[in-house]
Amino acid sequence: MNLKQTLEQNISLALSDLAGETACQALVNHSKSSQFGDYQANGVMALAKRLKQNPRELAEQVNAKLELDEFAERVEIAGPGFINIFISNEFLTQQLNALDKSQLVDKTNAPQTIVIDYSSPNLAKEMHVGHLRGTIIGDAISRTFEWMGHKLIRQNHFGDWGTQFGMLITHMSEQDGATTELSNLEVFYRAAKQRFDNDTEFASRARENVVKLQSGDKQCVQLWKSFIDVSIQHCQELYQKLNITLTENDVVPESFYKNKLAGVIENLDNQGLLTLSDGARCVFLDDFKNKEGEALPTIVQKSDGGYLYATTDLAGIEYRCQDLHADRVLYVVDARQGLHFQQIFAVAKLAGLTNEECSLEHLSYGTMMGQDGKPFKTRSGDTIKLIDLIEEGIERAYSQIEAKNPDLSELEKQEIAEVVGVSAIKYADLAKNRNSDYVFDWDIMLSFEGNTAPYMLYAYARISSIFRRAELDINADYKVIVDGSEEKELALKLLQFTEVVDALLVECFPNQLCLYLYELAGTFMSFYEVCPVLKSEGEIKQSRLGLCQFTALTLKQGLSLLGINTLDRM
RNA sequence: GCGCCUGUAGCUCAGCUGGAUAGAGUAACUGGCUUCGAACCAGUUGGUCGGGAGUUCGAAUCUCUCCAGGCGCGCCA
Numbered sequence: 193m194n195l196k197q198t199l200e201q202n203i204s205l206a207l208s209d210l211a212g213e214t215a216c217q218a219l220v221n222h223s224k225s226s227q228f229g230d231y232q233a234n235g236v237m238a239l240a241k242r243l244k245q246n247p248r249e250l251a252e253q254v255n256a257k258l259e260l261d262e263f264a265e266r267v268e269i270a271g272p273g274f275i276n277i278f279i280s281n282e283f284l285t286q287q288l289n290a291l292d293k294s295q296l297v298d299k300t301n302a303p304q305t306i307v308i309d310y311s312s313p314n315l316a317k318e319m320h321v322g323h324l325r326g327t328i329i330g331d332a333i334s335r336t337f338e339w340m341g342h343k344l345i346r347q348n349h350f351g352d353w354g355t356q357f358g359m360l361i362t363h364m365s366e367q368d369g370a371t372t373e374l375s376n377l378e379v380f381y382r383a384a385k386q387r388f389d390n391d392t393e394f395a396s397r398a399r400e401n402v403v404k405l406q407s408g409d410k411q412c413v414q415l416w417k418s419f420i421d422v423s424i425q426h427c428q429e430l431y432q433k434l435n436i437t438l439t440e441n442d443v444v445p446e447s448f449y450k451n452k453l454a455g456v457i458e459n460l461d462n463q464g465l466l467t468l469s470d471g472a473r474c475v476f477l478d479d480f481k482n483k484e485g486e487a488l489p490t491i492v493q494k495s496d497g498g499y500l501y502a503t504t505d506l507a508g509i510e511y512r513c514q515d516l517h518a519d520r521v522l523y524v525v526d527a528r529q530g531l532h533f534q535q536i537f538a539v540a541k542l543a544g545l546t547n548e549e550c551s552l553e554h555l556s557y558g559t560m561m562g563q564d565g566k567p568f569k570t571r572s573g574d575t576i577k578l579i580d581l582i583e584e585g586i587e588r589a590y591s592q593i594e595a596k597n598p599d600l601s602e603l604e605k606q607e608i609a610e611v612v613g614v615s616a617i618k619y620a621d622l623a624k625n626r627n628s629d630y631v632f633d634w635d636i637m638l639s640f641e642g643n644t645a646p647y648m649l650y651a652y653a654r655i656s657s658i659f660r661r662a663e664l665d666i667n668a669d670y671k672v673i674v675d676g677s678e679e680k681e682l683a684l685k686l687l688q689f690t691e692v693v694d695a696l697l698v699e700c701f702p703n704q705l706c707l708y709l710y711e712l713a714g715t716f717m718s719f720y721e722v723c724p725v726l727k728s729e730g731e732i733k734q735s736r737l738g739l740c741q742f743t744a745l746t747l748k749q750g751l752s753l754l755g756i757n758t759l760d761r762m
Numbered sequence: 763g764c765g766c767c768u769g770u771a772g773c774u775c776a777g778c779u780g781g782a783u784a785g786a787g788u789a790a791c792u793g794g795c796u797u798c799g800a801a802c803c804a805g806u807u808g809g810u811c812g813g814g815a816g817u818u819c820g821a822a823u824c825u826c827u828c829c830a831g832g833c834g835c836g837c838c839a
Contacts, residue, residue: 219779221778222778224781224782224783224785225782232781232782234781240819270782271782272782314839351839354838356838356839470836470837472837473837480765482764488836489836490836493837495837500839501839504839527766528834531765531835532834532839559767592801596799596801623775624776625776627768628767629768636774639787639788641787641788641801642786642788643774643775643786644801646801647787647801647802653799653801657799658798658799661798662798703775707777710786711786714786717802718803718804720798720802721794721802721804722803727797740798762799
């Protein structure tokens with residue numbers, strides 16, 4: 193249990209005691225200003241109102257009951273009835289010295305099985321900036337669950353099964369030496385699409401090939417597989433460049449569910465949930481309305497007998513809940529698919545495809561906009577390739593390093609540029625609340641000033657430099673003695689890491705972790721200005737080294753949860 | 763038409779279940795490197811939180827309404 197939760201529990205108990213009620217909430221939070229302490233409890237005012245008591249007096253009574261000596265230097269009642277808690281240096285000292293340097297947080301003692309669906313690129317299409325957000329947000333969330341001790345199952349829902357693949361197979365089989373063209377997937381896809389749109393005979397051959405593919409025709413399947421291999425390889429190269437944890441083993445494509453789809457329909461049919469509407473088989477739910485205000489169907493089988501996205505997703509829910517025994521299934525998908533997920537979650541629950549405890553969650557993220565504030569149009573050829581973005585980031589980082597630190601070797605400069613460039617791109621995205629739409633802007637995404645990953649990498653490099661210069665081991669034990677305002681602030685911040693990580697697993701907003709790390713780095717920078725480390729002596733020096741060490745470890749671990757590597761020098 | 767999201771400093775964004783004088787970065791200005799890395803630190807300037815009404819001891823946060831923008835709404839994924 194983290195400090196905030198401990199205080200919440202303690203004060204809530206005291207409130208309940210006084211009120212004779214069971215569920216009183218202390219509402220403990222970080223204080224906005226240091227004059228109001230480190231934590232404040234806001235729950236007294238609401239309780240006083242219910243009990244029709246003077247809030248100030250009630251707060252005094254609560255305070256008299258509280259036993260916070262272990263944590264607090266003092267507790268003050270302020271304003272209409274705030275309880276302000278000033279954490280003691282002794283407590284911070286004791287906690288930091290007791291902290292396990294390899295863990296830094298309290299891991300879960302109730303591990304859950306979490307299935308997370310993210311990235312989801314498409315077969316035979318090059319990844320573009322539109323894929324960036326889901327991929328890096330999903331990856332940060334995955335790393336965090338995993339590190340906290342949950343059983344995390346990544347599923348990359350590769351789009352590999354649909355009518356467009358008939359067109360690709362046909363185009364490929366009719367081209368001499370077409371395999372070489374696979375190296376440029378985008379060109380190949382567009383060429384096939386053009387023929388499909390303009391050549392009716394080609395289009396009908398393509399449709400025939402879809403049927404052949406889906407019925408397992410050997411030649412078609414073989415051609416299709418070659419697409420998959422090339423596409424996956426392309427994605428893996430990008431994942432590696434972006435430091436994304438997804439591997440080929442995490443690919444669970446749409447085609448994985450192809451033999452389960454008929455069973456899903458049969459199941460729904462047996463339960464009497466299907467209605468035939470204009471030849472299509474649908475589930476009608478009263479909660480959803482269409483343009484005319486009538487019930488909106490979730491179409492699960494087309495009038496020609498074909499299956500849809502919704503069908504695959506229903507099969508996916510059943511598989512993840514029943515076979516993988518997920519406690520939570522997280523879908524990191526664009527916000528525009530919100531209604532789709534509401535529908536299939538509702539159908540899945542109605543049809544009993546999910547077990548009672550399984551929570552289905554759409555972790556949506558905002559749409560990417562153009563510079564003009566309007567949606568970034570995906571007209572053919574108009575999207576920015578992910579690989580181009582990454583390379584531009586690395587180039588910009590390189591010229592920064594060249595300017596700031598020209599003495600480094602060429603190899604070092606290149607390695608540093610890759611970390612700085614990639615981390616700047618990832619951080620720019622992760623640091624925003626994922627719900628908001630965001631404007632695609634080279635300068636913002638590749639900025640190295642202020643609230644950016646390089647700022648934190650710089651803080652880390654400075655600390656490394658201290659230990660390197662003094663020839664001290666950054667992993668040794670240094671006894672911390674918290675004393676003085678800068679040191680206290682840093683110590684408290686360090687202990688709050690676990691609070692932030694705990695919160696991240698509830699609602700899955702990585703920007704909360706970004707904000708914390710940014711504040712930690714900032715707090716360290718202030719400490720660094722006023723508290724010389726190597727020039728101090730004795731136990732003060734040991735203590736400051738300890739604070740530096742914990743800051744470095746926390747930054748490294750926190751950034752690693754975001755999928756960002758640290759550098760010893762930059 | 764219905765539903766979802768967004769509107770906070772010139773710009774880019776935080777602001778957690780309602781809490782104390784609304785916070786950062788950036789830009790502008792000022793000061794700080796013979797002193798552990800200046801990709802830094804300290805400070806100044808900058809906001810009727812889209813408008814209005816309501817609930818409340820207390821509202822950027824909750825409710826209603828209006829305005830502006832974005833997205834979604836039957837056989838694509």
